[in-house]
Amino acid sequence: MSWLRCTLRRSQQEAVASSTMTATSDNFFNAYAIFLGASLGQMGWVTGLPQLFGAMAQLLSVWLASHFSRRQFIVACAVLQAVVVLAMGALAAFRPENAVWIFIGLAVLYQGFINLIQPHWRAWMGMIVPQRRRGAFFASRTRLTMMASLSVFFVGGGILTLTDSVQMAWLGFSLLFSIAAMGRFASAWLLLQMHDPEPREAKVSGVFTQTLYNFRQAWKDKTFRHYSLFVAGMQCMVAISAPFFAVYMLEDLQFSYFEFVLSSVASIFTQFITLRFWGRFSDVYGNRLVMIITSCLIPSLPLLWLFSDNYLYILAIQAFAGFGWSGFTLSTANYLYDIRPFRSDFAIYAALQAGLSAGFVFVGAMVGGVIASYSEAFLIWTGLDAWLSSPIFVVFIVSTVMRSLVALWFIPRSVEPKTRPRPQLLTLIFRIRGFNAISGVGLDWLTVAKKKRDKDN
Template sequence: MKTFAADPKVNKSLRFSIFDGAAYNAMLGFTQDFITPFALALKASTGQIGLLASLPNLALAISQLGSPFVSERLKTRKMFILPVVLVQAFLWLPILLLPQIFDGAGVWWLIVLFTAGSVFGALGNPAWGSMMADLVPAGMRGRYFGTRNKIGGMALLGGFLVGGLVLELSGQQVMIGFSVLLGGAMLFRLASAYFLTRMYEPPSHRCPDKFNPFKELKKLPVSGGGRLSLYVAAMMMATHIAAPFFTVYMLKDLGFSYGAFVIVTASATIFNFLFMGFWGRLADKHGQLKVVRMTSYIIPLVPVLWLGGHSLPYLIAIQAVSGIAWSGFNLASTNLLYESASPERRTRVIALFNALSGLAICAGALLGGLLATRLPEIAGYSFLTLFLLSGLLRGSVVITLLPRIISAGHNRMLIEEHKGSLTAVARPVIAWVISLLMSAGNWIALILQKRMVKFQSPQPEQKRLIEPYPPWPL
């Protein structure tokens, strides 16, 4: 394995962190994209799906504001990280037992328990991020986290593929398949906790003043880290208006089997980890900010492309584009956040970043749940209208808020902006391209709306599947 630091103790800890990330991502592979199918198997409604996607993020966001209060009062950050990780691991057990314990209220208990698990899983993130930023040398962050995320992505994909295979083989006994996935998730999170115990924690930097979330929120518009947090939060809201409903669209409207659903969803994961190393090297060479900019211009196009068709090869291609863009965006925005904050304030900055993103995801998912069944149809599907709306909102966020991050000169981000002359040359060209592509998206939508009339007459349901949603794989 690669050497990431000169200090053997630090290097060993960074290796254990990679194992921790692999185990954590294996847990996500078993659960992240199967919670919505599990809820659908429990007969969840579209509104309940929206709550399942939104409430965990709302609770997570609120809890993040309290995380620095606890972590900064303990002797070490690991004293806070390890207990919350263990609680999240054991919360998978009651979720596993839901089909056996509850009959009609299983979905509501799923929302409650999954929300609690999400909160405990994220409570330690600010302290963990602060510890990792102290461990990883600044000039290696892109490559290290690129490697860590790549290996984690492989574990995520492996867990996801195994999970899809388990559900496909479960046949009519799909609840047994879900039990296997949720039990495996608990074991992998316990393994993640073990690797965390083996990591060395460098001495933490303490802020002299007490944490005041309201005071910190007032500083957001005038700091580089604050502007980045606001930009990412706005992007998350625009994204999650549609994000929870791609699964519903594939399983319910298109009638995909679990196997087809796994293939489409896994495509994004594959390209995500394949390009993680590329984005990491590019970020270390040219700056994290440039990678954020490049990927930001791709992200608005992804949901709009879903309007172009629903064949399996076409959706796989879209997911490939999505995986490439989001891998660079998530990697670079996180590292840029680490660079924008001084070590003693890093826990607080990460907490606020997570809180804003969680609130935005919650608001987006709730809004999407309200709009999903009320929007006019495009080509016979109202979800396509929701995807178009998400793309337009993402584009507006990029156009209006991204320049504010670029022009932020209050801290270290100014250094990122002036590394090389590529930005000055590419900026007007990229802005013109994104404007052109957004216009093309509107043009395509208008054409599809005109075609909708033809689909609605004389047999409006002709394009629908005879079985709109097979409850179990065929």
């Protein structure tokens, strides 16, 4: 069908356009907040608050699905998101009073629009991409996303380094966010050109009540409950330190923006190239073993930053982090699929786990901000400032200890689920939503493809 070929082609083009925005948001938001003069306490808000509102927006999106044309709703949200990104760039040029808090508010809107779009986008793509082509289609889309994102990442680092060298970093950020906004505007136009065979979902009464009931039923499953608390707890403890790696690199170590980008790429690139290794490893030994191995690696990551500020050493740490995070992200995604009860709705379990994690990330980021704000006074009071060269190291140590406690809690409670026949990695997960040097690749499920021998999965 000509409309199908055109829509799929537009979807691939849209992946490239939207990547110019996601590469900026995933990896430059913390650097931008530092440029605007964010305090250590405010860095926690930069990470935590947008995640919390994003989860709330995704729940709201379920209700909105039956009140608007799906394609027009997605396009409208994409356009508004582009306007928000453009406003972020304007902040750098005008530097109004309370610029940091304005940026946090814009980041909340940014995450809100992303999460309003996602459920509709999943349903749309799940409908139009032929099942037999899903693996190849989304693998190709992921490659395009990766290439476009890394290109923007490098270009952004170059622009910021160049403008910063002439004391005009504000211009670099304005240009960077303007490029991201133009990419999102192009993405919205391409989405408008795509065909939607079922533009409006049927109205269903009591959708919120039914959703809450389904969540409550899912939570009664002990294995799922332990898994959800483990994943959310680990992300919470990661969020304690996540905002402060950028602070340490840009302020304490005085990295140029391009050095900052290269250190992030070391992690991101390692994540991509090791995903397939972890996929094969989990097929042979099971996802539980991969989860245990990587949950033992992840707690050590913040602690490694204490031993040297050599740039090559930092690159090695980042590469090691990418190795650990790719296995953790993949195994936890596959484990969720395996532990859900037979014939149950995978979307319910994924949504509940994602919402819980967002709430925990908010708590972790707030705690990290408080610890960072008082860490310098703590070091002076205890005399540890002679041993720890940066107050941020206190945050790193706390994050390491708390990550370890979460892993120790979960390991004896983890079970090896009965593995179901399932599609290949990119057929199940479908696409890499984004990537972050500190907290890993973001995998986004679309739906679960069916096999003839497993019709009801």
